[in-house]
Amino acid sequence: MFDELFGLPAHPLMVHAPVVLIPLTVLVAVVYGLLPPVRHRIGWLLVLLALAGAGTAYGASESGVRFAAKKGGITPVIAEHQDFGEMLRNLAALLALVAIVLVIVDRARHRRRRLQFADDDSPHTYARARSGGVLLSVVSLVLTLGLLAVAGGAGYYAVRTGHSGAEMVWGES
Numbered sequence: 001m002f003d004e005l006f007g008l009p010a011h012p013l014m015v016h017a018p019v020v021l022i023p024l025t026v027l028v029a030v031v032y033g034l035l036p037p038v039r040h041r042i043g044w045l046l047v048l049l050a051l052a053g054a055g056t057a058y059g060a061s062e063s064g065v066r067f068a069a070k071k072g073g074i075t076p077v078i079a080e081h082q083d084f085g086e087m088l089r090n091l092a093a094l095l096a097l098v099a100i101v102l103v104i105v106d107r108a109r110h111r112r113r114r115l116q117f118a119d120d121d122s123p124h125t126y127a128r129a130r131s132g133g134v135l136l137s138v139v140s141l142v143l144t145l146g147l148l149a150v151a152g153g154a155g156y157y158a159v160r161t162g163h164s165g166a167e168m169v170w171g172e173s
Helices: 010-014 016-034 036-070 076-116 123-130 133-170
Strands: none
Touching: 010 016, 010 036, 016 036, 016 076, 016 133, 036 076, 076 133
């Protein structure tokens, strides 16, 4: 599966998906992290993009290993590109994980907020809504900072990986 697609080497074809999806995920993650009022609108988009980016980064990484072996082995330039690609693959997976957990936590916070302001004025409803609300807020803040940090790292390594691959292909033309 990772060797060829349509009779062509898979790696040069597969790299285009993470090259698009990971920076797009980074952009949505930054919007999600810095603009809380839009979170409920783009949360699941962030999760889907992050999962797609992680999956395609894995495919590109695996196809790259096979492509290098087919081309005669690992040179220092290929090793550097491979290191960048592995880091990108790992950061993309971490970005997906953090995005999933953060969206779930934010959805739980939103449900608690709705419960807190429900029409039912009983003290038990209010107490249930407040319990854990501060903890969820702190967890959300920590995860948001983590999301922004991992997104920054993924963006950086997407550029480094893409640039080193482009240099190998087009650097001597």
